[in-house]
Amino acid sequence: MAEKRDYYEVLGIQKGASEDDIKQAYRKAALKWHPDRWVSGTDAEKKTAEEKFKEASEAYSVLSDPQKRAKYDQFGFAGVDGAGGPDFSQGFGNLNDILENLFGGHFNFGGGGFDFGGFGFGGGSSRQSGPRTMRGRDIRTRVKLTLEEILNGCDKEVTIERNRPCPECNGRGTKNESDIKTCPTCKGAGQVGQTVNSLFGRTLTYTTCPQCNGEGRIVSNPCRRCGGTGLERRKETIKVHIPAGVENGMQITVRGEGHSAPRGGVNGDLLLLVEELPHSQFKREGENLFYTRVISVTDAILGCELTIPCLDGPYKLKLESGVQSGTVQRLRGKGLPSVNGYGRGDVYVKILVWIPRKLKGAEKEAVERLAASSAVKPDPSREDRALFEKESQYF
Ligand SMILES: [Zn+2]
Ligand SMILES: [Zn+2]
Incomplete structure (x- = not known):
């Protein structure tokens, strides 16, 4: 080889790379260039792969050793002269062993499952x-x-x-x-x-x-x-x-x-x-929360302001007059954060209207007066078309 390439460049990492970055980079290089992977290549391809693998192994042997790495950082190749790369005169070793040794022993990925009784x-x-x-x-x-x-x-x-x-x-x-x-x-x-x-x-x-x-x-x-x-x-x-x-x-x-x-x-x-733990008011689905609120028939007719006990404090929700039972209101961004840190879910508030069962004298008369008015008669031609469309559907 003519000019030696910088070790960091060989492994494709930054100068401040962590030990783990170095391992990962070498693992990538070994998977790509190790002779085990080139059984079907041409001779020229095999030769190139061998050289690349040697080059990466040498870079790794220096950068993975804190002392050698420090010297290399300070003095370049002169600082690690003689350290050289691993000796491949007896062959390149088994790729699996190389990868296993790379991460075995000191690192445990994904929580591991080693349980040998005592240790x-x-x-x-x-x-x-x-x-x-x-x-x-x-x-x-x-x-x-x-x-x-x-x-x-x-x-x-x-x-x-x-x-x-x-x-x-x-x-x-x-x-x-x-x-x-x-x-x-x-x-x-x-x-x-x-x-x-x-x-x-x-x-x-x-x-x-x-x-x-x-x-x-x-x-x-x-x-x-x-x-x-x-x-x-x-x-x-x-x-x-x-x-x-x-x-x-x-x-x-x-x-x-x-x-x-x-x-x-x-x-x-x-x-x-x-x-x-289950929550008394909210049901969770992913990042969204579901909440149901029952309001009175007069609040539904006249409109009202509700206080929703959101997790991060009360939220005032204004309902227009004439809200239908079953309406769902969405409070954007009032749900739970995503565990990856990408924004927050929503709170869905479902409104149910409660119809009173027992009314006394004056109350009943008032409702009876109301009943005579055309204003309370369902009329699909006016508004709430979507609601009336449900009339023709089965359950
Ligand atoms: Zn002791
Ligand atoms: Zn022993």
């Missing part, structure tokens, strides 16, 4: 080098919310029981650093290799080290308070921010608020399942 392991590659990173279990719990809380979002206190680092040994499992030793069986790798003769010849398989359970370390002289697990069960109340607009059945992931992993490692997540 989980991040990642899933059986050919990882080095001990596996322990990951604490996730905790699932429900959070009950009123529509008012959902309207603006809120901070909610959640009480959970979880494993946290033992205060006596700071989660190490033993008081003295010197009592933590590299596992002699696996030499700290967390895995042991075994050659197996099979139908396909001799293959090397790796299994979790039986002595250290994959941790790569052995703790002697365990802490008396936690028995060497480095963990302590604690009931704790934490404040969790609930975003506005959430809905029944949604899950909110709070990173790192689950169980701690034994003797260091990564915390699990707290997964909150949203449970919406």
